[in-house]
């Protein structure tokens with residue numbers, strides 16, 4: 001007989017689960033401390049009981065920053081084999097979570113394949129799946145149809161579900177009154193808004209929150225409280241709609257914790273750089289330190305094709321100021337479904353942001369790899385440099401494509417014989433330096 005329901009329940013009872021033990025080891029943290037953070041809700045270990053092959057990770061602002069990769073088929077790109085290739089690439093490149101956002105066809109086999117084969121945390125947005133699952137118009141779905149899809153995903157082994165619980169009928173009035181430039185840009189948020197508008201009913205994810213908590217407690221599914229009103233442009237950042245929803249997410253966080261259900265809170269969106277730190281502080285206060293999961297934030301609206309960079313700039317500042325989990329953004333953001341190369345670019349950009357923040361936050365051992373890289377650079381050991389690189393393949397390909405022409409193959413074609421590193425090594429060793 002299991003002595004606990006969720007990781008949070010176990011931690012509160014003083015039970016060290018294998019997942020808590022593994023996460024404590026990965027984070028170089030005493031297991032008692034990790035248990036306390038899980039018990040308080042400051043660390044979420046998203047680990048559905050049915051996801052047997054999971055390599056567990058903790059999400060919390062005092063831990064290494066984690067990254068999520070969004071994948072899944074759509075009506076226009078429906079090849080599940082290509083999506084599986086992206087999953088494997090994402091895991092290879094160090095993504096700790098995969099969100100399956102599939103919105104076409106029979107989604108269950110792919111979801112089950114993920115929870116049976118993928119060691120990363122798996123997340124979904126059940127409201128997307130509701131329309132496809134029932135093959136009925138949105139307005140014909142009942143509140144309990146949505147809840148039943150959450151149950152299905154929980155039984156399939158999904159570790160966390162994004163639920164847009166914080167948008168209510170009051171939000172409909174606010175959106176009309178405050179006249180945002182971009183209204184609602186959250187896909188799930190817009191579906192819930194549309195359903196409420198068409199049926200005249202309250203948000204089912206808000207109204208039946210207690211029922212949802214029972215499901216999540218039974219299977220240990222972490223709720224990622226979706227931010228339906230996340231700003232979709234700089235002009236809408238930190239406005240009444242966003243903050244009012246955040247306050248409700250804080251109340252729901254407390255209710256979930258009372259049921260021993262783990263919570264993450266989702267955040268903006270498009271935010272000017274000078275507002276990013278303040279957004280993180282406000283969330284931490286209102287949501288009592290629950291892990292903050294941010295999309296970007298994108299710090300300018302004018303870089304389609306390069307939004308992985310826009311998001312990495314915002315993501316680094318966000319993580320340095322308390323965000324725990326970064327949702328990757330690819331160069332295809334705002335333009336198309338990402339292909340395999342877009343996925344890679346998005347992951348690398350997010351990893352750079354997360355790693356830069358971890359160094360700034362003083363996460364134990366975060367900088368070790370940078371120090372190793374510096375040592376390899378000082379002795380011009382190229383293989384050792386590639387071994388430290390986030391993307392060794394690209395680093396090696398660039399060097400090999402443009403090797404120095406002369407015999408100074410220990411340098412690179414950037415400075416050739418003028419190589420500062422080589423000159424200094426020779427000067428300090430008392431050797432002659434041949435430039436010409």
Ligand code: SF4
Nearest residue numbers: 412414415416419420
């Ligand atoms: S040639 Fe220039 S860029 Fe290349 S290793 Fe030497 S100092 Fe660095």
